[in-house]
Amino acid sequence: MKRVFIAGATGYLGQFICKEYQTRGWHVTALVRKSNKDVHLAADRIVEAEATWPETLIGTMKDVDLVVSALGITRQADGVGYWEVDYQANVNLLEEALRSNVTRFAFVHVLNADRMESVPLVAAKAAFVRKLRSADIQTSVIAPTGYFSDMGDFLKMAMAGRVWLFGSGQQRINPIHGADLAAALFNAVQDGAALAEIGGPDTFTQNDLAKLCFETLGTPPRITHLPDVLRRGALHLLPRLAPRRIAGPAQFFLTAGAMNMTAPPSGTRKLVDHFKSLVDRSN
Template sequence: MPTVFIAGATGYLGRFLAAEYKAQGWQVRALVRDAGRARASGLVADAMIEAEATQAHTLAGTMAGADLVVSALGITRQRDGLTYWNVDYQANANLLAEALNAGVTRFAYIHVLGAEQMRHVPLVAAKQAFADKLIAAPIAHTIIAPSGYFSDMSDFLDMARSGRVWLFGTGQNRINPIDGQDLAQATVELTRAGAEMAHVGGPDVLTHNQIAELAFAALGRPVKIIHLPDVLRRIALKVLPWITPRHISGPAQFFLTAMGIDMACERYGTIRLREHFADVAAKTPTKT
């Protein structure tokens, strides 16, 4: 039975990865900070490995006998004084070094779609620097670049609840976000097939306008979309780093940059954003 070591196992995607590899017959080792808390949260794994990826010495010996390392490790909001370079780059570099020491045969990394166009964004710069390091390392690699997660689309529902969705430009840029379960299944398939690079999106390619319409439909509200001049997005990108704390400007820079480009790619999976919005709306009734 093959063994997979999953970093970022307690995150949104990591939980799906652990469950999917387990369901497909793998022994799963999950890297966690607190095993008791991870177990209580329902994380599915054969072993909980307590270590800090940002502290290389704590990883020593944790990957012995593993066939595959899958890292979904990264931060979307900077906390504890850690930066994107501390986590998205250095912590993953520490994982890679330990994988090489342990003789692991493949390292898979969850990256981001469109990184080539967003190298100036701090979050993406750190991720791309690690991806470059992984490609150059003497180990087989699989780099998976998702278009975006369903969880990233929550802003559309939040705005629709308030009565209006605000979009930049014409709202015609496209994206096919993917559900965590579908992305986990694709990751298992792609690592098993030995793919080196894959762009992974969900089954439906949608414009931002169409996503807004789905959000309103899920809430049973009339469609009200306000289109702002795209120049405001570009101004915000320049101003935000100067007027907001890093933990706010970092995610905002990524979001605003991604909103300005097409993020559509190859289609995977069967779970549709319409279904996700309907499920979330049913669990969180709109206040009247």
């Protein structure tokens, strides 16, 4: 039986990756910071360790064939930053993989990263990817367009009564469900892909997303387009005025939202069904 070590296992995508590998017959080791009885992981072994502390990782990857890291900060809640987690913690994982003679390392990156290195979150991930590719190990870099979970921000605005968009709202994205992305990741790594850009089955403009939110709610669409200069101004001011836990994610979403985030389609799950489940949960 092949063995996989999954970092970021308790995150949105990590939980789906654990389930995908276990379903495919792999022995799954899940790395967690602290066990949580409320989070059920499809894992054969749970390792409690702090990836930012390399000494806690020693010996955790014995007999592992593959490391998959979906480790990174999405919404900052504690004192650590992107360079401590998205870069250094992943470097610590890579170095332990090399010491343990792991043959392959897969990393979940960001689509269009080369156009967003002014964003701290992306800069840290991109720096790790450069280090990963220079290491003596087979690598796969997975670059998704965006998750269904991220699209919930549009639905929240619609539920509040209005969706606010910067510019024309014509930028396109084909977001993907975590389960579909996990399956596509598995296949890409099995195929030995050095880079896999992955999107979902349906492409939307931002205007389309806003309209879909209101259709799901059964309310008339109320969409306001703001001048793009306001987005650019916000990007300039955020690092100076907002705390890092707010500025970091906002910088990423404001930057990514100004470009097309589309990739070859994969999966079958529909965004409208995800929106409906969120609405049902809120009622």
